[in-house]
Amino acid sequence: MNLRSRVETLYPWALRPTIRAPVYRPDTSREIAAFLPSAQVEITPRGAGTAYGDICVNPCGSHLSLLRLDKFLEFDKEQGILTCQGGVTLNEVINLVLPQGWFPAVSPGTAQSTVGGCMACDAHGKNHHIRGSFAMTVKGMKLLTSDGQTHECSPEQEADLFWATAGGLGQTGVITQLTIQLAKVESSWIKTRNIPTRDLEETLALIDEHADATYSVSWIDSLARGRHMGRGIIMLGEHATMEDLLRQNPTLCDRPFELRKATSLFLPFFPPPWASNTFALRFFNAVYYRAHSRSSQTRLTNYRSFFYPLDSVKSWNRIYGRRGFIEYQVAVPLRNGREICLEICETLSRTGNGSFLAVIKRMGPGNPGPMSFPIEGYTLAIDMRAGWDEQAKILDGLDRLVAEAGGRVYLVKDSRVDSRWIDTMYPRRREWAEFVARHDPRGLFSSNLVHRLNLR
Amino acid sequence: MNPEPNAVLIIGSTSSVGQSLAAEYGRRGWRLILASRDRDFQAEEAADLRIRYVVEVEEYSYNAEDPFSAKSLANALRTRMFPKKVFILIGDPGNPEQDLNDAIAAIRVTQVNYVGATALVAEMLVQIEEHRGTQIILIGSIAGIRGRASNPLYCAAKAALEVFAQGLRQRLYRRGVGVLLVRLGYVDSRMSYGLTAPFLTLSPGKAARQIIHAAEAGRDVVFIPNWWLPAMLTLRLIPEWLWKRLPPF
Numbered sequence: 270m271n272l273r274s275r276v277e278t279l280y281p282w283a284l285r286p287t288i289r290a291p292v293y294r295p296d297t298s299r300e301i302a303a304f305l306p307s308a309q310v311e312i313t314p315r316g317a318g319t320a321y322g323d324i325c326v327n328p329c330g331s332h333l334s335l336l337r338l339d340k341f342l343e344f345d346k347e348q349g350i351l352t353c354q355g356g357v358t359l360n361e362v363i364n365l366v367l368p369q370g371w372f373p374a375v376s377p378g379t380a381q382s383t384v385g386g387c388m389a390c391d392a393h394g395k396n397h398h399i400r401g402s403f404a405m406t407v408k409g410m411k412l413l414t415s416d417g418q419t420h421e422c423s424p425e426q427e428a429d430l431f432w433a434t435a436g437g438l439g440q441t442g443v444i445t446q447l448t449i450q451l452a453k454v455e456s457s458w459i460k461t462r463n464i465p466t467r468d469l470e471e472t473l474a475l476i477d478e479h480a481d482a483t484y485s486v487s488w489i490d491s492l493a494r495g496r497h498m499g500r501g502i503i504m505l506g507e508h509a510t511m512e513d514l515l516r517q518n519p520t521l522c523d524r525p526f527e528l529r530k531a532t533s534l535f536l537p538f539f540p541p542p543w544a545s546n547t548f549a550l551r552f553f554n555a556v557y558y559r560a561h562s563r564s565s566q567t568r569l570t571n572y573r574s575f576f577y578p579l580d581s582v583k584s585w586n587r588i589y590g591r592r593g594f595i596e597y598q599v600a601v602p603l604r605n606g607r608e609i610c611l612e613i614c615e616t617l618s619r620t621g622n623g624s625f626l627a628v629i630k631r632m633g634p635g636n637p638g639p640m641s642f643p644i645e646g647y648t649l650a651i652d653m654r655a656g657w658d659e660q661a662k663i664l665d666g667l668d669r670l671v672a673e674a675g676g677r678v679y680l681v682k683d684s685r686v687d688s689r690w691i692d693t694m695y696p697r698r699r700e701w702a703e704f705v706a707r708h709d710p711r712g713l714f715s716s717n718l719v720h721r722l723n724l725r
Numbered sequence: 726m727n728p729e730p731n732a733v734l735i736i737g738s739t740s741s742v743g744q745s746l747a748a749e750y751g752r753r754g755w756r757l758i759l760a761s762r763d764r765d766f767q768a769e770e771a772a773d774l775r776i777r778y779v780v781e782v783e784e785y786s787y788n789a790e791d792p793f794s795a796k797s798l799a800n801a802l803r804t805r806m807f808p809k810k811v812f813i814l815i816g817d818p819g820n821p822e823q824d825l826n827d828a829i830a831a832i833r834v835t836q837v838n839y840v841g842a843t844a845l846v847a848e849m850l851v852q853i854e855e856h857r858g859t860q861i862i863l864i865g866s867i868a869g870i871r872g873r874a875s876n877p878l879y880c881a882a883k884a885a886l887e888v889f890a891q892g893l894r895q896r897l898y899r900r901g902v903g904v905l906l907v908r909l910g911y912v913d914s915r916m917s918y919g920l921t922a923p924f925l926t927l928s929p930g931k932a933a934r935q936i937i938h939a940a941e942a943g944r945d946v947v948f949i950p951n952w953w954l955p956a957m958l959t960l961r962l963i964p965e966w967l968w969k970r971l972p973p974f
C-alpha cells in the first residue's frame with residue numbers, strides 16, 4: 270500500500286505559524302525508506318510538534334509524522350539501555366522505565382516530545398551543567414537519509430553524521446530508531462529545595478554556588494523592576510534515595526516508583542488578551558514569587574511536577590491568545606554572560622515584554638554537534654506575547670548583543686530571528702550545511718525555519 | 726476439550742485495530758499469538774508487547790492471498806493448545822477504480838476480504854469444533870450492509886463474510902462456540918488514512934475496546950461505533966429502485 274497523505278492543521282508549540290498542510294503517517298521504517306527516494310515534494314519530519322519554533326512546520330511542503338513509529342524494541346534492565354523507535358514519547362519511556370528504577374538521563378521541560386525529536390533538537394534539561402544534552406545520552410541510532418538508505422550511527426560509527434543529526438533540525442534524515450542510556454534512580458520522587466533571591470546579581474551568584482546540584486533551574490520575575498529586577502526562585506533537585514524517603518515521608522518507601530498520570534486539564538479556548546497583559550503578568554509573577562519563596566526547606570516533589578510542570582495543562586500554549594507567542598531563548602558564554610542576561614532582563618522588563626515563565630540556567634560544555642545549541646555559560650528563556658514592529662526591533666537589538674558576545678539563539682524555539690546573525694551565532698553552520706547537502710543533494714528535507722533563515 | 730483460557734490469536738496483527746487489540750489483551754496479561762503477512766513489522770510489534778506488558782508473544786505468518794498459508798498456519802497452531810479467542814481482521818478495500826477493470830485484482834479483493842478468512846476457518850474447523858468455549862471474532866465492515874457504486878467488490882466480499890458468519894454461528898452453536906461479526910465503521914487506520922472524514926473516524930484503541938466489550942458480552946453481530954446501527958438500517962430500507970438512482974457514494 271502506498272503512503273497516502275492527509276491535510277491537517279499544524280502548528281509549532283508557540284502557534285506561529287499555524288498552517289494547513291499534508292501529512293504522511295507511515296507505520297514502519299520500511300515504508301519511509303521506500304517513500305523518501307520517490308518523494309516529489311519537500312518533507313518535514315515531525316514528532317509530537319512540541320518544538321516552539323517553525324522547525325516542525327512547512328507551508329510549502331509535506332510533513333512526515335513519526336508518531337506511529339512508537340515501538341519499544343529492546344530494554345536492558347540491568348544496564349538501563351533502551352532501544353526504541355523514533356516516535357516514542359518521553360511519557361511512554363518514563364511509564365515503562367521508571368517502575369523498574371530508571372529515568373531518562375536528560376529530559377526537556379515536556380514529556381510529550383518524542384525521543385527522535387529530542388535528538389533532532391539536541392534537547393537539554395535541568396541537568397545540562399552535569400549531564401550534557403540529549404544527544405550525549407544516545408548510544409546509537411538508525412537514520413534514514415533522503416536516498417532511502419539506513420545509516421547506523423553513533424559517536425563511534427559514522428560520527429560526523431551522528432553529530433550533524435544532533436541538533437540537526439531534522440535536515441539529515443529521519444531518525445527511525447534510537448538507543449539511549451538511562452539514569453539509575455531509587456524512587457520517582459525528587460528532593461527539591463527552592464531558594465528565593467532578591468535580584469539578578471544574587472540569582473546568578475547562587476546558581477554558580479549550587480552548580481553541584483544535579484538539577485538546577487531558576488525562575489525569574491521578568492517584570493520586577495528597579496532593585497527587584499531579576500529576583501527569582503532557584504529550584505534545585507536530586508533524585509530522592511530510599512534514605513530521603515525514609516526521612517521525609519516513610520509511607521512512600523513501600524511504593525517508591527509511583528507513576529503520575531498526566532492530568533487531563535486543558536485550555537478549551539483562547540483566553541482574551543487581558544488575561545496576559547502586563548498587569549496580569551505582574552500579578553501572576555508576584556504571586557508565584559511569594560508562593561515559592563515561603564517553602565525554602567527541602568521537600569519531596571513528584572517527578573511530574575518537578576520536571577514537567579507545564580504538561581499539567583495541555584494546550585497551555587493558548588494562554589497568549591490566537592496569535593501565539595514568542596519564546597526567546599539564548600545561550601551566552603560564561604565570561605560575559607552575567608552582563609548580557611542583565612541587559613536582556615532590563616530591556617524586556619522596561620519595554621513591558623513580560624512573561625509567565627522566564628527561566629535562567631547554568632549550562633555545561635557543549636558537544637561536537639555543529640548546530641547543537643548548548644554552550645558553556647548561561648541560558649535565558651523568556652516567553653512573551655507576540656507584538657508588532659517595535660518588539661521585533663527590540664529583540665533584534667538583543668540578538669545583536671547576544672551574537673556579538675559569542676552567544677546564540679535557540680533555533681528550535683525561534684520563529685523570528687534575522688538570518689544575518691546566524692553565521693555569527695552558529696559559526697559552523699556552513700560546514701554543517703555542506704555536509705548535509707552531501708546526504709541530501711535534492712534538498713528533500715526542509716522546514717519553514719530552514720527557508721526563513723536560509724540554513725542550507 | 727477446553728481452549729487455553731488466557732490466550733488470544735490475532736490474525737492481521739499489524740493492522741491498526743490488530744495492534745490495539747494485542748495491546749489491550751497484553752495489558753490483561755494474556756498470551757498473544759500473532760499472525761500477519763508483514764513479518765518484520767510484526768517482529769517490532771511483538772518486541773514492543775513483550776517489553777511493555779511482559780507477556781508471551783508468539784509470531785506466525787499468514788498471507789490471505791496465499792491458499793497454502795492457511796494450511797501452514799493451522800498446522801503450526803496444532804502443536805499448541807487452541808486459544809480461547811480468535812480474531813480475524815484481514816481486509817483491504819483495494820483500489821476500487823482499477824480493481825473493477827482487472828480480473829486478477831478483482832479476485833484479490835475477494836480473496837483478502839473473504840476467502841482468506843474462510844480458508845483459515847476451514848483449516849481450523851476441526852480444532853474449533855473440539856474446543857468448547859472458543860470464540861471467533863470476524864471483523865467485517867459497514868460496507869457489507871449494502872452495495873455501493875464506489876466499491877462493489879469490497880462491499881460484496883464483506884457481505885459474503887456476514888453470511889458466512891451466520892452459517893458458521895448456527896453450525897457451531899451446539900458446540901458451544903460463539904461467532905461474533907463486527908460491522909466496523911471507519912477507524913483511523915492505515916487503510917482509511919486520508920480518505921475518511923475525521924469526525925466519522927474512531928481511534929483504533931477505542932475500536933479495540935469496544936470489540937472486546939462486545940466479544941465478552943457474547944454478542945452475535947455488532948455495529949462499532951453503535952450509531953452506525955440506525956444509520957445503516959435506514960440505508961437498508963431504501964428501496965432498490967431509489968437506491969440505484971442516488972448519486973454514487
